[in-house]
Amino acid sequence: MGQSMAAKQQFLDLTRGLWAEVNPAKCPCKGQGWWFAWVGRYFRCPYHSQGVPHPDDTDAGPVDMVTHRLRILREAYRTFRAEAHKAGFLGDFKAACRRDLQGVVNPSPQQWVDMAEEIAARHTEVRQRRLKLVR
Ligand SMILES: [Zn+2]
Secondary structure (H helix, E strand, C coil): CCHHHHHHHHHHHHHHCCCCCCCCCCCCCCCCCEEECCCCCEEECCCCCCCCCCCCCCCCCCCCHHHHHHHHHHHHHHHHHHHHHHCCCCCCHHHHHHHHCCCCCCCCHHHHHHHHHHHHHHHHHHHHHHHHHHC
């Protein structure tokens, strides 16, 4: 790939949001919905931009970021729960999160999401290992 081709591909990947993470704490947009990338412009986050206008959009009204944050955290939790079930998790997902959060006093929505991600990752890993054994 020539240099301009590589640059073009890189720009395309930025536009497609391949950089985004479901967990807002790990996402380059930090849950704000838009990421100011090194190429010097904003890119829309495919997971966290719903209802958030472009940061340079001066005509847009104010956005309730507290409500936005709670909504994207709820969505992230559901995504990880679905991932865990897909990977073979059986039972009460919320109870599993609560059990693993036992040492945490008043876990925040973000901590619930972090735990949900961890449990999903654990099950996905076990499933992948099992699939390798079958092959
Ligand atoms: Zn994001």
